[in-house]
Amino acid sequence: MMSLTLVELANRSGVSSSHLGRIERGERFPSARILQRxxxxxxxxxxxxxxxxxxxxxxxxxxxxxxxxxxxxxxDPYVAKVLSQEPVDVQRAVIGILSLxxxxxxxxxxx
Amino acid sequence: MMSLTLVELANRSGVSSSHLGRIERGERFPSARILQRxxxxxxxxxxxxxxxxxxxxxxxxxxxxxxxxxxxxxxDPYVAKVLSQEPVDVQRAVIGILSLxxxxxxxxxxx
DNA sequence: ATCATAATTCGCCAAATGGCAAAAGTCAAA
DNA sequence: TTTGACTTTTGCCATTTGGCGAATTATGAT
Numbered sequence: 597m598m599s600l601t602l603v604e605l606a607n608r609s610g611v612s613s614s615h616l617g618r619i620e621r622g623e624r625f626p627s628a629r630i631l632q633r634x635x636x637x638x639x640x641x642x643x644x645x646x647x648x649x650x651x652x653x654x655x656x657x658x659x660x661x662x663x664x665x666x667x668x669x670x671x672d673p674y675v676a677k678v679l680s681q682e683p684v685d686v687q688r689a690v691i692g693i694l695s696l697x698x699x700x701x702x703x704x705x706x707x
Numbered sequence: 708m709m710s711l712t713l714v715e716l717a718n719r720s721g722v723s724s725s726h727l728g729r730i731e732r733g734e735r736f737p738s739a740r741i742l743q744r745x746x747x748x749x750x751x752x753x754x755x756x757x758x759x760x761x762x763x764x765x766x767x768x769x770x771x772x773x774x775x776x777x778x779x780x781x782x783d784p785y786v787a788k789v790l791s792q793e794p795v796d797v798q799r800a801v802i803g804i805l806s807l808x809x810x811x812x813x814x815x816x817x818x
Numbered sequence: 819a820t821c822a823t824a825a826t827t828c829g830c831c832a833a834a835t836g837g838c839a840a841a842a843g844t845c846a847a848a
Numbered sequence: 849t850t851t852g853a854c855t856t857t858t859g860c861c862a863t864t865t866g867g868c869g870a871a872t873t874a875t876g877a878t
């Protein structure tokens with residue numbers, strides 16, 4: 597692989613050359629976001645780089661084919677998309693509301 | 708799924724309950740290391756959680772097209788997980804409730 | 819209502835990251 | 849040797865995270 601200067605890598609990754617220099621010298625440890633931005637310019641897949649950095653365990657398996665299907669359930673893609681456009685605290689509030697409605701429903705069935 | 712208290716999740720993950728509370732309320736965004744520690748107690752694979760948090764891109768290998776990283780937004784992993792345990796019509800109803808609340812809020816800000 | 823316990827939230831601060839701008843270093847051309 | 853262009857490093861500071869310990873809230877028993 598052709599080696600890149602810090603400035604070239606900075607241009608391609610959007611990470612400042614001063615920070616890349618510090619990472620290279622071991623003065624800073626890159627966060628996951630920085631690694632994510634560095635991966636392609638360096639010729640890595642993101643999860644490869646994450647594993648190298650210790651952010652992903654070596655034992656972590658590949659994702660299931662169906663995408664985000666979780667233990668016991670699957671999230672509707674439309675719902676996921678709409679919710680993802682909202683701020684995180686709104687998303688959390690939605691869960692709170694759902695819990696509230698469920699407990700109201702449970703209270704109603706106890707009568 | 709049995710829901711965990713913050714204290715229980717803290718014990719299983721090694722992350723403090725006060726920090727978990729802040730993450731849950733949207734006051735802090737968890738770093739990759741924190742997500743790594745939270746994954747198994749929450750019933751996720753690490754890379755699932757990373758993808759949900761936006762640390763791994765949708766273009767990362769083995770993530771479905773419907774992956775949770777959407778244009779302009781990110782879906783909270785806890786929200787995604789909790790909702791995925793519900794039937795699809797409940798998930799859709801949640802969106803309806805959210806729309807209703809937003810229109811109520813818009814009506815209030817017009818005063 | 820009170821009390822004890824558990825859970826959650828908050829104030830605060832240390833630690834770490836990451837970028838700006840300047841300083842220092844490198845190198846080839848003149 | 850000097851100069852200019854380019855690269856790398858450094859000083860500094862804003863921002864963010866994450867944990868401690870205290871305060872507050874919630875809950876169930878009495």
